[in-house]
């Protein structure tokens with residue numbers, strides 16, 4: 730049974746919580762944005778800026794999601810699970826969470 734170091738486990742857990750936190754924050758932001766456009770009379774320029782920010786946030790989320798690799802086999806974890814870090818690496822089977 731392969732084990733990864735407590736240090737790596739901690740990093741993975743932090744990444745897991747951060748991606749989920751960001752995902753939730755993103756949806757709150759996106760829904761708030763839609764609400765603001767529906768309810769407030771925003772100028773075209775303001776709307777463009779808001780959509781620009783939203784697009785930037787999506788980009789950062791995608792980057793974060795696919796930046797994490799398995800500490801054991803270096804396989805990309807972003808493809809293995811919808812959100813955060815999977816319990817086990819699907820490639821080498823190593824435990825990624827305590």
Ligand SMILES: [Zn+2]
Nearest residue numbers: 799802818821
């Ligand atoms: Zn692996």
